Amino acid sequence: MINLSVPTINDQPGDFDVLFSLWQQTQENEIKVRFDFSQCNFLRQNAVAFLGGLANMIESKDGKVEFMWDTMKKEVRKNLAKNGFVYRFSGGTPARKGNSIPYREDKVQDKDGLMNYLRKDWLGRDWVHISELVQEAITGRVWEIYTNAFEHGKSTIGIYSCGQHYPRWRELALTVVDFGVGIPANVRSHLQQSEYSADEAMKWASTPGNTTKPKEDIPGGVGLGLLKDFVEINKGYLEIFSHEGYLNIGHGRETFLKRDLFFKGTLVNIKFKCDNKLYLLTSEQTTEPISF
């Protein structure tokens, strides 16, 4: 049995390094892991989604996971109880969600379940002041993240999500993580370019029209562009981690980086303002009819 300490995890670059380091330390088959939270004061939604997926990954390789609930500070435990994480991993009574957005596991693409999650649990809450049309627009864009994860991720253990509301910044965040093959592996295989670096591969994958879609006679490569545009014009924030590749869109910039720590799957972290006044539905609203 190995003990791994989970510290306070926010969503700065170093916090993702902590998560990816935990992933790297738990790669062996039949590993027994005990997660200790005594150094943890807070876990953001990225940490909750990632730790849930990590526990599933370890168990899928015949390992064992123990969350040391008694090492958790009261507020951390309360947050994990509210979002359903405690119930998922230790049973007991299902949580009343209160102000939190549930932790979620998807083994298969469940359209209705996911739509319900995005529209009701994430965007349909009292604190989100957006019109129904904007809610539907955001749902469609965020669906593109799930589609990419299901179509390209090749995760054998599913996809993990968690959201969070940050009243101080009037922000709504969502993290979606899969433990599949990762974007760079798909791009290298598709282009037969094994020397492509992770950040080059991410750049290729985010170029409009480029896709590693398995059904080759159906066009693709539109979803990420739609999501990026929506995030940009609405002053949101999007970041994608896959292998050592990193894409960050926000504050009027698009940045690709090669990071030090490798994580085989793909993690998408997205933030929106939950304030109606800021929203523009599209940057290209025209009255021109649809034409081929």
Add this chain to the structure above:
Amino acid sequence: MNIVILGIVGENAVTLDDGEKIYQKIIPALNAEEKVDIDFTGVKVFASPFFNSAIGRLLKDFSGEILNRYLSFNNLNPIGTEVLKRVIENSKQFYSKPEVQKAVEQTISQRSQDH
């Protein structure tokens, strides 16, 4: 011919599989040179996989001119319109790539040999 999307896929038009259902309804009508009215009344959420599979793919088999003549989109909200326009633009570029054209020609030739 009238296709009511809400009745076939519900209010979320987002998946490849749902797009496939619509594609399978459009194709015979277009082959019979029949006009197709696609009605989106009540459909609320749109994503690119649905339109890629239902509409974008038609550009593999039919020219833009034919599709403009025979297809009409009714009651599509501004969000759906934006996604569909982007998908059509992308499909035009996709099927104009030489490697894709070659693959499509091979498929058509294989189909005619099979028959």
